[in-house]
Amino acid sequence: ELKVEQNPLFLSMQEGKNYTIYCNYSTTSDRLYWYRQDPGKSLESLFVLLSNGAVKQEGRLMASLDTKARLSTLHITAAVHDLSATYFCAAIQGAQKLVFGQGTRLTINP
């Protein structure tokens, strides 16, 4: 059974710093997703990674995928307060079944 684990689960950082969220998954998955969730809101799609070595960037966020290590990372560069949110990674199992990690609650302090 596919399991997805994120770390850290909580992250408090200062504006301007860099940090990385890690996402490990236990079995082969065809694609890996990153979502953002603000308090009381739904999930916003950030990235979908399809193949080994895939890298995608949007603003201060960059996601990468290593299928051999079953590891994806979400790197935050020069963090700003607006990036405070909970970030989820999810791997896919079968037809459209997303298996989510526990989420990383990111707080960026001025």
Next chain:
Amino acid sequence: KAGVTQTPRYLIKTRGQQVTLSCSPISGHRSVSWYQQTPGQGLQFLFEYFSETQRNKGNFPGRFSGRQFSNSRSEMNVSTLELGDSALYLCASSLAVSSLGSGDTQYFGPGTRLTVL
């Protein structure tokens, strides 16, 4: 293009009652998935429908059921509500051209927050 819509947004029920939640996918999307989000269990997959057929089901009791209509709109039903069913129920839609799509993203609706008293 309108996003995924869910109704109602908030719902309060008592134990033993049943509830029906509705989801309208993005126009042209044929797959609708349902997820339950709770502080303790996180985000868990309930089921997925494609062309009115349930293709996949999560590990939830039979009290949780769903269906999809010919226009791709979907409903989920929870019977004999329990306190533990209190959660945010999220619906997601995708094109799902094939089961192994090329980057087929699931887009989530705003959710229905269900409180069971």
